[in-house]
Amino acid sequence: MTEIHDHSACISTAMDRVERRCRAEGLQLTPVRRRVLEILLEEHRALGAYDILDRLRAEGMGSQPPVAYRALEFLMKHGFVHRIETLNAFVACTGGEIDDPHMPAFLICRTCRRVIETPAENGRGRLETAAEGAGFAIEHAVREAEGLCATCRAAS
Amino acid sequence: MTEIHDHSACISTAMDRVERRCRAEGLQLTPVRRRVLEILLEEHRALGAYDILDRLRAEGMGSQPPVAYRALEFLMKHGFVHRIETLNAFVACTGGEIDDPHMPAFLICRTCRRVIETPAENGRGRLETAAEGAGFAIEHAVREAEGLCATCRAAS
DNA sequence: TCCGTGTTGTAACGTTATTACATGAGTTAC
DNA sequence: GTAACTCATGTAATAACGTTACAACACGGA
Numbered sequence: 001m002t003e004i005h006d007h008s009a010c011i012s013t014a015m016d017r018v019e020r021r022c023r024a025e026g027l028q029l030t031p032v033r034r035r036v037l038e039i040l041l042e043e044h045r046a047l048g049a050y051d052i053l054d055r056l057r058a059e060g061m062g063s064q065p066p067v068a069y070r071a072l073e074f075l076m077k078h079g080f081v082h083r084i085e086t087l088n089a090f091v092a093c094t095g096g097e098i099d100d101p102h103m104p105a106f107l108i109c110r111t112c113r114r115v116i117e118t119p120a121e122n123g124r125g126r127l128e129t130a131a132e133g134a135g136f137a138i139e140h141a142v143r144e145a146e147g148l149c150a151t152c153r154a155a156s
Numbered sequence: 157m158t159e160i161h162d163h164s165a166c167i168s169t170a171m172d173r174v175e176r177r178c179r180a181e182g183l184q185l186t187p188v189r190r191r192v193l194e195i196l197l198e199e200h201r202a203l204g205a206y207d208i209l210d211r212l213r214a215e216g217m218g219s220q221p222p223v224a225y226r227a228l229e230f231l232m233k234h235g236f237v238h239r240i241e242t243l244n245a246f247v248a249c250t251g252g253e254i255d256d257p258h259m260p261a262f263l264i265c266r267t268c269r270r271v272i273e274t275p276a277e278n279g280r281g282r283l284e285t286a287a288e289g290a291g292f293a294i295e296h297a298v299r300e301a302e303g304l305c306a307t308c309r310a311a312s
Numbered sequence: 313t314c315c316g317t318g319t320t321g322t323a324a325c326g327t328t329a330t331t332a333c334a335t336g337a338g339t340t341a342c
Numbered sequence: 343g344t345a346a347c348t349c350a351t352g353t354a355a356t357a358a359c360g361t362t363a364c365a366a367c368a369c370g371g372a
Contacts, residue, residue, distance in 0.1 A: 030319070049359070064322055065360065082211030085241040085299055088328095088359060105282050107292045118286035126261050126281045127301045130274035136263045142242055144298045145283045150291030186350070205328070220353055221329065221333060230350095244359095 012040045013047040014092065018080050022089060032061055037080055037092060045114050046089035058118060084108065088142050091115045105143035111152040167197045170248065174229070174236050179276045183234060188217055191232050192227040193236055193248060202245035202271050240264065240271060261299035267308040 018037060022029040029037075039055050040047060053068040061067070072090055077080035083091050084106060094117045095104050107116040124132075131138050148156070174193060180187040195211050209224040214260060217223070228246055231237035237246050240262060250273045260312050263272040280288075287294050304312070 028319075032320080062321070066322085066362090067320075070320080071362070085300075105286055107283070107287055107290060107294075109292075110295070116286075116290055116292065118282070118290075125299075126274070127263070127299055130261055130272075131263055131301060131303070134263060134272055134274070135309070136265075136272065137302040137304045138263075138299070138301040139266070141301040142298060143265055143281075143283055144241075144296040145287060145292070145296065146298075147287070147295040148293045153291070153293055186352075188351080218352070222331090222353085223351075225329065226351080 007042075007044070010044075011038070014041050014094070021078070025078075032056070032067060033071045033074050035059070035061060036068065037075055040081060044092075044094075045107070045112075046084045046087050046091045047141060048087075048089045052090070063073060082106070082117070084144060085142050086146060091117070093117065103141050103143075106145070108144060108147070109144045109149035109152055110146050111156075112149060114149060115150065123124035161236060163198075166200075167194070170197050170250075171237035173252045177234070181234075183230075188212070189227045189230050191215070191217060192224065193231055196237060196246060200248075201269050201285065202240045202243050202247045204243075204245045208246070237271070238262070240300060241298050242302060243269075247273070249273065250296070251275060257298050259299075262301070264300060265305035265308055266302050267312075268305060270305060272305065 015034075015038065019029060021027070035056065037053055038079055049065065049068045049072060052072070053063070053065060057063045057069060072081060072083075076083060076090075078091055079102070082093055082104065083090055086108065091106075093104075095102060105118045107118065109115075123140075125143070127138065127141050127143070130136075171190075171194065175185060177183070191212065192208055195208055205221065205224045205228060208217070208228070209221060212223060213219045228239075232239060233248075233260070236249055238249055238260065239246055242264065247262075249260075251258060261274045263274065264270075265272075267273060281297075281299070283294060283297050283299070286292075
């Protein structure tokens with residue numbers, strides 16, 4: 001995997017940010033939770049819960065689905081990880097706003113399976129516009145697009 | 157279920173439109189496919205593939221998952237039915253644009269489970285804006301919001 | 313020390329979706 | 343007419359994704 005950026009630095013920066021926030025809020029970043037986050041940061045793409053579970057198993061950290069799902073639930077609850085609905089998979093948050101709840105949009109490449117998290121915008125999108133018209137109160141929004149990323153487009 | 161609109165008329169209008177389009181394009185609206193579409197129109201909400209399969213089974217129209225999934229695949233391919241990713245479920249298309257490929261947004265009520273399909277807009281949404289900036293070519297977009305519909309909000 | 317809360321371990325199960333292969337119905341080509 | 347082809351269906355088995363339920367353990371107060 002040729003990386004444009006310094007991947008290990010990218011990981012440690014993200015981990016630092018998460019650790020700081022956990023200390024600040026008294027959240028327990030236990031070994032399993034920390035390891036799941038690291039795995040997702042290392043891969044830098046969407047992984048299924050069972051992919052993660054396989055890695056945990058290989059490292060002797062729990063072998064049953066709830067172990068992975070519980071860690072993911074914790075990480076998602078606090079915005080460190082996002083769920084990609086169209087893939088039934090999970091990615092580490094790469095938005096700058098790990099310290100803020102946000103409703104990001106994702107661009108998912110169908111060939112390299114990388115996921116680009118786009119920065120949150122506060123303006124009204126289509127969903128908000130439609131919701132207003134219908135008197136609908138949005139609690140959670142999913143915005144995901146599948147297609148070809150710039151790199152894969154160039155390669156084809 | 158108290159309906160505000162004339163439900164049977166709504167169903168037959170939708171069926172007519174689908175039939176016309178199938179004739180026009182030489183698509184085979186077979187008994188199973190037709191029945192699956194009718195079931196979704198009758199319910200007027202998102203149904204899981206196995207819910208649909210149960211109904212088919214009860215009517216003697218096939219009992220194995222592929223029967224339902226194949227019919228849904230056909231109906232989705234031609235825009236008669238949409239998949240709701242956040243529910244792993246399916247709804248009949250209620251947009252006026254059954255004759256046009258469209259990328260609708262959905263408002264999903266978490267209490268009554270109704271799904272509001274919003275009319276397609278052709279403007280740039282967040283996803284398009286983000287994609288442009290990243291050189292990403294969108295092939296399919298998913299926009300779904302969960303929350304409370306106007307009726308359920310009023311009731312609480 | 314006892315209780316309450318939160319985390320983990322484990323087995324079993326439930327739900328959603330796909331693969332693989334066989335059969336049948338209709339169409340076209342020769 | 344029949345062989346070859348395409349498209350739709352029937353069926354069994356399996357894969358992939360996710361949850362429930364309960365036991366055990368650790369830690370911080372009252």
